Amino acid sequence: MDRVFIYWDNSNIFHEAQRLAEEMEQGPGARFRVRIHFENMFRLAHADRPVQKALAAGSVPPEMRQLWNRMEGRGVDVHLFDRGTPDRGEQDIPDRVLQLRMLEDALDYNGEPGIVVLLTGDGAGYLEGAGFHSTLERMHKRGWQVEILSWAHSTNQRMRRWAEANGIFVSLDDFYEAITFMTPSRPGFELAPARDPAELDLSLRRTS
Numbered sequence: 001m002d003r004v005f006i007y008w009d010n011s012n013i014f015h016e017a018q019r020l021a022e023e024m025e026q027g028p029g030a031r032f033r034v035r036i037h038f039e040n041m042f043r044l045a046h047a048d049r050p051v052q053k054a055l056a057a058g059s060v061p062p063e064m065r066q067l068w069n070r071m072e073g074r075g076v077d078v079h080l081f082d083r084g085t086p087d088r089g090e091q092d093i094p095d096r097v098l099q100l101r102m103l104e105d106a107l108d109y110n111g112e113p114g115i116v117v118l119l120t121g122d123g124a125g126y127l128e129g130a131g132f133h134s135t136l137e138r139m140h141k142r143g144w145q146v147e148i149l150s151w152a153h154s155t156n157q158r159m160r161r162w163a164e165a166n167g168i169f170v171s172l173d174d175f176y177e178a179i180t181f182m183t184p185s186r187p188g189f190e191l192a193p194a195r196d197p198a199e200l201d202l203s204l205r206r207t208s
């Protein structure tokens with residue numbers, strides 16, 4: 001039961017980190033300079049437990065290429081998609097891919113469920129029986145333990161309350177300094193310093 005299955009909605013996590021950076025960081029252009037520190041975020045997700053499977057989905061801006069390469073180098077199954085079109089949001093396809101894989105794993109590991117660790121705050125679609133929240137409920141009914149990691153300001157409140165009552169909710173805000181870093185200003189822009197990630201303190205991380 002201690003095997004971890006990680007599902008990472010990178011667009012949700014990264015875009016909301018950009019919003020938070022505007023409040024947390026000093027210097028101009030914080031939302032454009034903040035980056036996710038993959039190693040610390042990945043460790044926060046698995047919390048030093050054995051990883052059975054890890055899947056990440058997101059879009060393909062060139063500045064993210066190094067992140068995807070690091071993920072793949074650690075055995076994360078990466079699925080990349082175009083940013084979207086005016087009539088189809090950027091997240092439609094990545095979200096559906098993650099949800100489909102979650103349901104497939106629930107069936108493939110029927111009888112031997114593990115711990116599903118979901119990195120997103122997106123709870124859209126629940127009232128229609130779709131989306132991440134509904135998928136988590138289906139897995140939970142099959143015996144899976146559930147952990148959601150997300151930024152507090154952007155987490156669907158219905159999904160958060162359900163996670164707190166039936167599993168674990170981890171606010172990424174508590175680990176902001178460790179799971180993000182700041183790049184310096186680009187040439188020609190107002191000066192702003194870089195920031196390295198802080199050391200990750202897993203003693204603050206609740207687990208199933």
